[in-house]
Amino acid sequence: MQRLFQFHGGVQLKEHKRDATAQPVQAARLPRQLVLPLQQHIGTPAEAIVAVGDKVRKGQLIAKPVGVISAPVHASSSGTVVAIAKHAVSHPSHLSAPCIIIDTDGEERWTEDRQPVADYHQLPPEAIRARIRDAGIVGMGGAGFPAHVKLDPSQHAVDTLILNGAECEPYITCDEMLLREHALEVIVGLRIMRYALQARRCIIGIENNKKAAFLALREQVRNTGADFIDVVQVPTVYPTGGEKQLIQVLTGMEVPSGGLPLDIGVVCHNVGTAYAVYRAIEFGEPLISRYVTVAGSVAKARNLDVLIGTPVIDLIEECGGNRNTLSRVILGGPMMGVALHDVTVPVTKTTNCILAFAKTGDVPLASKGSQPMPCIRCGNCAEACPVDLLPQQLYWYARAKDFDKIQDYHLFDCIECGCCDYVCPSQIPLVHYFRYAKTEIWAQQHEKALANIARERHQFREQRLEREKLEKQQRHQQKRAALDAQKGDAGSSADAAKKAAIQAAMERAKNKREANTIQPRNIDNLTPDQQRKIDEANARRKALEARADVGAAQDSEQ
Ligand code: SF4
Numbered sequence: 100m101q102r103l104f105q106f107h108g109g110v111q112l113k114e115h116k117r118d119a120t121a122q123p124v125q126a127a128r129l130p131r132q133l134v135l136p137l138q139q140h141i142g143t144p145a146e147a148i149v150a151v152g153d154k155v156r157k158g159q160l161i162a163k164p165v166g167v168i169s170a171p172v173h174a175s176s177s178g179t180v181v182a183i184a185k186h187a188v189s190h191p192s193h194l195s196a197p198c199i200i201i202d203t204d205g206e207e208r209w210t211e212d213r214q215p216v217a218d219y220h221q222l223p224p225e226a227i228r229a230r231i232r233d234a235g236i237v238g239m240g241g242a243g244f245p246a247h248v249k250l251d252p253s254q255h256a257v258d259t260l261i262l263n264g265a266e267c268e269p270y271i272t273c274d275e276m277l278l279r280e281h282a283l284e285v286i287v288g289l290r291i292m293r294y295a296l297q298a299r300r301c302i303i304g305i306e307n308n309k310k311a312a313f314l315a316l317r318e319q320v321r322n323t324g325a326d327f328i329d330v331v332q333v334p335t336v337y338p339t340g341g342e343k344q345l346i347q348v349l350t351g352m353e354v355p356s357g358g359l360p361l362d363i364g365v366v367c368h369n370v371g372t373a374y375a376v377y378r379a380i381e382f383g384e385p386l387i388s389r390y391v392t393v394a395g396s397v398a399k400a401r402n403l404d405v406l407i408g409t410p411v412i413d414l415i416e417e418c419g420g421n422r423n424t425l426s427r428v429i430l431g432g433p434m435m436g437v438a439l440h441d442v443t444v445p446v447t448k449t450t451n452c453i454l455a456f457a458k459t460g461d462v463p464l465a466s467k468g469s470q471p472m473p474c475i476r477c478g479n480c481a482e483a484c485p486v487d488l489l490p491q492q493l494y495w496y497a498r499a500k501d502f503d504k505i506q507d508y509h510l511f512d513c514i515e516c517g518c519c520d521y522v523c524p525s526q527i528p529l530v531h532y533f534r535y536a537k538t539e540i541w542a543q544q545h546e547k548a549l550a551n552i553a554r555e556r557h558q559f560r561e562q563r564l565e566r567e568k569l570e571k572q573q574r575h576q577q578k579r580a581a582l583d584a585q586k587g588d589a590g591s592s593a594d595a596a597k598k599a600a601i602q603a604a605m606e607r608a609k610n611k612r613e614a615n616t617i618q619p620r621n622i623d624n625l626t627p628d629q630q631r632k633i634d635e636a637n638a639r640r641k642a643l644e645a646r647a648d649v650g651a652a653q654d655s656e657q
Pocket residue numbers: 473474475476477478479480481490491494519522523524525526527
């Protein structure tokens with residue numbers, strides 16, 4: 100018997116789940132046009148690999164992932180690409196985003212690229228993760244994190260893999276219906292995920308108001324002999340389906356502030372993700388459809404098996420809603436969903452529910468859209484907060500735009516569950532303030548990061564210029580040194596040549612002198628006058644020779 104733990108806060112909500120679970124799931128009508136956003140996940144948007152005019156088949160890859168945290172996009176049906184352009188998508192900013200738009204041909208012709216795996220045990224875990232990545236599977240509980248990344252244990256040892264079947268928001272029943280109708284497939288998907296992650300044990304957490312789904316799961320676990328899987332019922336308290344809350348309820352461990360479940364040896368996936376993994380491995384099918392709950396003021400609330408890319412308005416009308424009388428459409432549940440500004444936005448891989456309301460008064464939670472009053476510091480919000488935050492303090496700092504202080508109060512631990520909003524007697528839209536503060540902080544951080552990049556670039560340029568200047572100086576010095584060295588060599592060889600020339604000149608003069616000292620033979624019996632003339636001639640010659648020696652020496656020096 101699995102022991103259960105409690106998280107702080109939470110609220111009891113009216114379920115509104117009976118209508119949509121009264122009938123089996125049926126396939127939604129094929130839309131005339133599919134709108135496939137390039138980003139349906141957390142991470143880098145995929146990159147289109149088709150062009151306008153291309154014919155595509157069902158399941159064909161039409162946008163490839165970019166980087167590790169990214170997921171590919173596949174055509175949900177066969178048809179022709181008619182545009183690759185911005186289109187309205189569901190986002191709180193109401194901005195449009197790049198999408199591939201396909202006119203369907205009604206033939207539903209599958210691609211021939213499907214490669215089922217006969218026995219996944221024959222492949223290593225990394226090959227299984229690669230298959231999951233190639234199938235474009237992302238977390239289908241709402242967060243949309245690429246599943247293959249969350250199935251990679253990296254350096255961590257994973258003890259427990261949790262499958263989240265605690266669908267705690269009012270109205271949403273797509274996971275419950277999936278478990279009722281495909282319990283065995285979900286169990287097989289869970290086993291594949293456990294193999295990819297090499298986890299020791301598995302727990303499926305399911306709320307205790309989903310009896311049929313719980314029994315179906317337990318029976319399939321028993322039939323398959325998977326004794327490492329525990330199917331556990333958890334109390335129906337909102338937000339038990341939050342990842343961190345469910346981990347705490349099932350294991351008693353708290354995910355550290357700013358940390359990940361992997362830090363405490365736990366990984367948590369949605370039951371829809373397990374089903375998508377099953378189809379990817381067993382049939383080689385990419386993620387091109389999902390279960391979606393359509394509820395609110397529609398004539399036939401129900402769950403539909405919807406092709407990704409189907410416009411929301413098509414589903415509302417299929418369930419008996421009327422586009423002319425709609426006052427508000429929410430994508431997701433009433434607590435955490437996003438109000439739509441345009442009903443042509445498409446269903447994506449993370450869309451679990453469409454709530455269509457004909458009159459403003461039909462919106463189920465009173466605090467939404469009411470006139471707020473001043474905070475009376477009652478403390479209800481702090482009591483309800485499942486993360487143990489102080490929402491009223493966060494509210495004051497958000498109002499005062501004190502974004503440093505608000506982070507000291509752990510704004511980024513807020514899961515935007517809306518419990519504080521729900522219990523606030525002053526009807527203050529607290530979560531709006533928290534989202535606003537988060538967006539502002541992200542924008543500031545982004546600007547700061549850009550400024551840092553610009554500063555680094557400037558510093559780098561300055562360093563480069565300085566380095567180039569130094570290098571130039573060094574080159575100059577080296578050149579000068581080389582020239583000086585050359586000059587020095589030339590100077591010394593010139594000196595040597597000069598010395599040699601002087602020496603040679605002196606040698607020549609000496610030889611000449613010696614030659615001149617040879618006495619002539621006819622000098623016997625000279626008269627005194629003859630002798631005098633000879634002496635005078637010798638004296639003149641010597642004087643001339645001496646002068647010639649000096650001249651030769653001077654010429655050599657020059
Ligand atoms: S619940 Fe509302 S009124 Fe009460 S303290 Fe919180 S913010 Fe103020």
